[in-house]
Amino acid sequence: QKEVEQNSGPLSVPEGAIASLNCTYSDRGSQSFFWYRQYSGKSPELIMFIYSNGDKEDGRFTAQLNKASQYVSLLIRDSQPSDSATYLCAVKQDSNYQLIWGAGTKLIIKP
Amino acid sequence: EAGVAQSPRYKIIEKRQSVAFWCNPISGHATLYWYQQILGQGPKLLIQFQNNGVVDDSQLPKDRFSAERLKGVDSTLKIQPAKLEDSAVYLCASSLVDRGINEQYFGPGTRLTVT
Numbered sequence: 001q002k003e004v005e006q007n008s009g010p011l012s013v014p015e016g017a018i019a020s021l022n023c024t025y026s027d028r029g030s031q032s033f034f035w036y037r038q039y040s041g042k043s044p045e046l047i048m049f050i051y052s053n054g055d056k057e058d059g060r061f062t063a064q065l066n067k068a069s070q071y072v073s074l075l076i077r078d079s080q081p082s083d084s085a086t087y088l089c090a091v092k093q094d095s096n097y098q099l100i101w102g103a104g105t106k107l108i109i110k111p
Numbered sequence: 112e113a114g115v116a117q118s119p120r121y122k123i124i125e126k127r128q129s130v131a132f133w134c135n136p137i138s139g140h141a142t143l144y145w146y147q148q149i150l151g152q153g154p155k156l157l158i159q160f161q162n163n164g165v166v167d168d169s170q171l172p173k174d175r176f177s178a179e180r181l182k183g184v185d186s187t188l189k190i191q192p193a194k195l196e197d198s199a200v201y202l203c204a205s206s207l208v209d210r211g212i213n214e215q216y217f218g219p220g221t222r223l224t225v226t
Binding site (some may be wrong): 004006008032034041042044045046049051088090092096098099100101102104 | 151152153154155158159166167188200202211213214215216217218220
C-alpha cells in the first residue's frame with residue numbers, strides 16, 4: 001500500500017517566522033511531488049511541484065526534495081495570517097499518473 | 112483562462128434519494144478526475160477519465176455511484192441511492208495530460224449532506 005504521511009497539526013507559527021511543513025512517502029520510485037493549499041471550505045489550490053532533488057523556490061515558498069530519504073518539505077518564509085490553511089502533499093505514481101494524497105497539515109499563523 | 116466549473120455548490124438530500132453533480136474541466140484538459148473528500152482527510156480518487164474513456168474506477172462504489180463523460184468534455188457523477196456516509200465534498204479536477212508532471216486543477220467542489 002503506497003502511502004503519503006503528514007503530521008496533521010495544527011502547526012502554530014508566529015507571523016513573520018518560517019513555517020516548515022513535512023511529508024514522507026513510501027514509494028521509492030515516485031518522481032513528482034506536489035503541494036496544495038486548502039482554505040477551510042474551499043478546494044485544493046496548487047502551490048508548487050518539484051521533481052528534482054534539492055530546493056525549488058517560488059516567492060515566499062520553497063519546496064525541498066530528498067529522494068534518498070523519501071522526504072519532501074515546504075517552507076513558507078515571512079509567514080502571514082493569510083497562509084493559515086491546510087497544506088496537502090501529493091505524490092504522483094509513475095504507474096498510472098495518479099496522485100496519492102496525504103491527509104494534510106493544518107497551519108495556523110498567529111499575528 | 113476559465114477554471115474547472117462545478118455545480119451545484121451545495122446539496123442536501125435524504126438517504127435513499129439520488130443526486131447528480133456536474134463538472135466542466137479547463138478547456139483542452141483531456142484528463143478529468145472525481146474525488147471524494149471527507150473532513151480532515153485528503154481527497155480520495157473515485158474515477159479518472161482520459162477523454163471519454165475510463166482509466167480507473169477501482170474505488171468507485173459501483174453499486175450506487177456512476178459517472179460518465181460524454182464527448183470527452185463535461186462529466187456527471189451520480190449517487191443512487193445515497194447513504195449517510197456519502198456526506199462529503201465532491202471535487203472535480205482536470206489536467207492537460209495523464210503523464211508528465213500532471214498538474215491537477217480543482218473546481219470549487221460540491222458539498223453534499225445526506226440526512
